[in-house]
Amino acid sequence: MGTSRGPVDKAAAVENLARLGVDIPFVIGVDTDGWLVGLTPHLWYNFASGTRWIPFVDGGAGITATGIGRPDLSGTFEFDLQPGLVVHWFILHSLALTSEVRYMHMSCAGINHPNLGVNNVVGMVGLTWYFGK
Numbered sequence: 001m002g003t004s005r006g007p008v009d010k011a012a013a014v015e016n017l018a019r020l021g022v023d024i025p026f027v028i029g030v031d032t033d034g035w036l037v038g039l040t041p042h043l044w045y046n047f048a049s050g051t052r053w054i055p056f057v058d059g060g061a062g063i064t065a066t067g068i069g070r071p072d073l074s075g076t077f078e079f080d081l082q083p084g085l086v087v088h089w090f091i092l093h094s095l096a097l098t099s100e101v102r103y104m105h106m107s108c109a110g111i112n113h114p115n116l117g118v119n120n121v122v123g124m125v126g127l128t129w130y131f132g133k
Contacts, residue, residue, distance in 0.1 A: 038064030040080060054096070058084040064106055074112035081105045088128060098128045 040062030047055050060082045066073060084102030091097055100123065107117030 036064060036066040036068070038062055038066075038080060040064075040082060042082070044086070052090040054088040054090070056086050056088070058082075058086050058100070058102070066106070068118065070116075072116065072118050073106065073108070074114060074116045075108050077108065077111065078106040079109050094130045096128045096130070098124075098126050100124045 040060040042058055042060035044056050044058040049055070060080075062080055062082075064078045064080045065076055066078060067076070069076070082102050082104045084100055086098060086100040088096035088098050102122045102124070104120045104122055105117060108115055
């Protein structure tokens with residue numbers, strides 16, 4: 001069956017299910033105390049478009065240890081929330097150029113007072129390889 005955007009890919013339609021991934025960020029900032037290590041499980045949902053472009057939404061919640069500290073954050077241990085918008089452009093059948101914009105919020109959820117928080121917008125571009133395709 002075809003559409004005006006091209007043939008419908010049945011394999012892509014099956015991949016339109018929610019999947020679970022794990023994001024393990026390790027970021028070193030300019031400041032020598034600006035380290036960040038965390039574990040954030042993510043769920044994402046692909047929108048099968050029937051084309052080489054596959055947009056999807058992504059969201060995660062996890063824990064983070066950081067050296068950022070006061071006055072920006074109230075302690076080393078923080079929680080993080082990360083919703084994002086992502087698009088794959090398939091260069092080959094198993095290889096995609098991936099572009100992402102993600103909002104990231106970190107705070108201690110009231111464990112320390114005051115409950116300070118940091119909000120970021122993160123942009124990423126990279127390559128994604130799908131094994132077994």
